[in-house]
Amino acid sequence: xxxxxxxxxxxxxxxxxxxxxxxxxxxxxxxxxxxxxxxxxxxxxxxxxxxxxxxxxxxxxxxxxxxxxxxxxxxxxxxxxxxxxxxxxxxxxxxxxxxxxxxxxxxxxxxxxxxxxxxxxxxxxxxxxxxxxxxxxxxxxxxxxxxxxxxxxxxxxxxxxxxxxxxxxxxxxxxxxxxxxxxxxxxxxxxxxxxxxxxxxxxxxxxxxxxxxxxxxxxxxxxxxxxxxxxxxxxxxxxxxxxxxxxxxxxxxxxxxxxxxxxxxxxxxxxxxxxxxxxxxxxxxxxxxxxxxxxxxxxxxxxxxxxxxxxxxxxxxxxxxxxxxxxxxxxxxxxxxxxxxxxxxxxxxxxxxxxxxxxxxxxxxxxxxxxxxxxxxxxxxxxxxxxxxxxxxxxxxxxxxxxxxxxxxxxxxxxxxxxxxxxxxxxxxxxxxxxxxxxxxxxxxxxxxxxxxxxxxxxxxxxx
Numbered sequence: 511x512x513x514x515x516x517x518x519x520x521x522x523x524x525x526x527x528x529x530x531x532x533x534x535x536x537x538x539x540x541x542x543x544x545x546x547x548x549x550x551x552x553x554x555x556x557x558x559x560x561x562x563x564x565x566x567x568x569x570x571x572x573x574x575x576x577x578x579x580x581x582x583x584x585x586x587x588x589x590x591x592x593x594x595x596x597x598x599x600x601x602x603x604x605x606x607x608x609x610x611x612x613x614x615x616x617x618x619x620x621x622x623x624x625x626x627x628x629x630x631x632x633x634x635x636x637x638x639x640x641x642x643x644x645x646x647x648x649x650x651x652x653x654x655x656x657x658x659x660x661x662x663x664x665x666x667x668x669x670x671x672x673x674x675x676x677x678x679x680x681x682x683x684x685x686x687x688x689x690x691x692x693x694x695x696x697x698x699x700x701x702x703x704x705x706x707x708x709x710x711x712x713x714x715x716x717x718x719x720x721x722x723x724x725x726x727x728x729x730x731x732x733x734x735x736x737x738x739x740x741x742x743x744x745x746x747x748x749x750x751x752x753x754x755x756x757x758x759x760x761x762x763x764x765x766x767x768x769x770x771x772x773x774x775x776x777x778x779x780x781x782x783x784x785x786x787x788x789x790x791x792x793x794x795x796x797x798x799x800x801x802x803x804x805x806x807x808x809x810x811x812x813x814x815x816x817x818x819x820x821x822x823x824x825x826x827x828x829x830x831x832x833x834x835x836x837x838x839x840x841x842x843x844x845x846x847x848x849x850x851x852x853x854x855x856x857x858x859x860x861x862x863x864x865x866x867x868x869x870x871x872x873x874x875x876x877x878x879x880x881x882x883x884x885x886x887x888x889x890x891x892x893x894x895x896x897x898x899x900x901x902x903x904x905x906x907x908x909x910x911x912x913x914x915x916x917x918x919x920x921x922x923x924x925x926x927x928x929x930x931x932x933x934x935x936x937x938x939x940x941x942x943x944x945x946x947x948x949x950x951x952x953x954x955x956x957x958x959x960x961x962x963x964x965x966x967x968x969x970x971x972x973x974x
Contacts, residue, residue, distance in 0.1 A: 517558045520566040524548055530569050531576060538580050546579045547572075592942045592964060596913065596954035597902035598864050603943065605802040605809070605902075607860040607957075612844040619840040626836045639824065641839050645846045646814055649772050650786045652797070654820030656813050657842065658832040662692055664798040664811030665766050669701035671826045672762060672819070673728035679706040681714040683746065684733035694733055703728060713745040719755050730756045734768035749784075753793020762795040762819060770799035770812065772849050778856060778866045781909045786814065795819055804901075806861035807845035808838050864957045865901065869912050872955050876914040879955070879965060883916070886969050890931055891919040899956045911956070918944075918951040940967045 527547045528535070534543045550572060557563040567575070593603045618624075629636035639656050646655035658664050669678065678698065685707070687693040698705055706727070708718040719730060730752055749765060756763035771783045783804060789797045796819050801810030811832075813823055823829065834842075848858045856866045876894035884892040895917045898910040920927035931951050935942040942964075944953040958964055 514558055517564070517566055518555060521551060521554055522569060522572070524551065527551070527569060527572055527576065530573055534573070534577055534580060538584065542580060543576065546576045550575045550579060590940055592940060592967070593957050594942055594944045594953040594955065596897060596899045596915070596945060596952065596956070598899060598957060599803055599861065599902035601902070606806045608808065608841060609845065609848065609858055609860060611858070612841065615844050616837070616840040619836060624836050626839065638833065638839060642842055642846070645843065646812065649846060649849050650814050651790050652814035653817035654815065656820055656824050656829070657834055658811045658813070658829070659834055660809050661766070661768060661798055661800040661811040662697060663832040664813045666697055666701050667823055667826060667828055667832055668764055668796055668798060668813060669698055669703050670828055671823045673701065673703035675702060676728035677704045677706045677724065677726045678728055678731050679708050679719055679722035680731050680733065681709045681718070681746070682707050683709065683711050683714060684735060686733060686735055712743060714747055715745060716747050716751050716755060719747060719752060723759050723761070727759070727761060729762040729764055731764045731766065733766045749789060749792035749794065757793070763793060764796045764798070765789045765794035767797050767799040769803045770801060770805040772805055773852055773855065775865070778862070780865060790815060801842060804861065805845070806859045808841045810834055810838055810842055860959070865911070867956055869914070873914040875955050875958065875961055876916060879961065880916055882965060883968055887918070889921050891921060893917050893919070897952060897954055899954055913954050913956045915955055916953040918953065919949070923949070938967055939970050942968065
């Protein structure tokens, strides 16, 4: 008998390994464990036939392999990470961080039936927007409000409702593309309306709007430029001017505001961003904006403004396909309630806390962490350094905030060594995501809320 044949005869059967795997079966289920055992034994037989192994592991050792296989398969793809990129509202990392305190308030909603579309006072069917509309109107000055699953959906729904098979004049400087290849022209086409491009990329005048209006015009639209800014020889038409032109021609004026700021950021020494209330006051009949940008809530798209226009949007059959669920409603309600106390907002809303965090506080944290981490990462120099953060997600795209970071510099130069350091951080129990800049890995500390947890995580052994 050959050595190979002898080893293959020693490979235990599936039943023997399963009999020693009762704990795994309790955790993962018999079907999953059986599949993992068969895969493990097949891999072992392949290794024997290829000559890459000269022994058959014990039942316990095989059980360890099965457990590792099951754990890897059970690893969640969606995981909490540390956002140390320097972009506070990072689209790829979920944008706004929600206030941890609201979890207690929505606990009953998560685990119980809720009156999502049931009017308790009347004892009959209700409207899910009723849970949010009065609160939104209170904070924005709007007459009516409805909510869908994101701002792209909000704009799509508004255009499909008010401008289907008709024209919408839009400045060429506002036909933007943002992350994920989201393009205004394509959204408008999907909504069933036609663009009447006006002006040029850098200059649009009031006469351009007036000249584009015809009997096919459905509404006038302004779009927030989002993630870029045109500087130099420029001209744009203010919201007030567009509102006046729309009123002259008895047309609705829709302002796609995007960022969703409900308060004037200048109150905290930040650059001004047009608030929803200001957009309505300037004459917009409808304003659309995001819930997970400067508002600091979950992903959602708001449509606020004239009561009759909101009612028309709500009656569109597409609204059902774009509506939000009870969890989003519950979270939005709690986040919006925080705005009733603006004096405490910088403490209660993580997005605003991260935007307003004192530079001196971040610098002190950088110095402390650099000293404590430096000796524990072999082959890497760790130093504190100044840097700049950005708000992100198309909000105030050219405005930067002074911050401080840890710079991780491999002792051996080269992109390969830098990528090893980056991969090490990505394999930690809670992955750390920074940015590579000028041959260093930069970890901006502006958004760190639990420095001790971050420190323990960095010093932990990487996950298998």
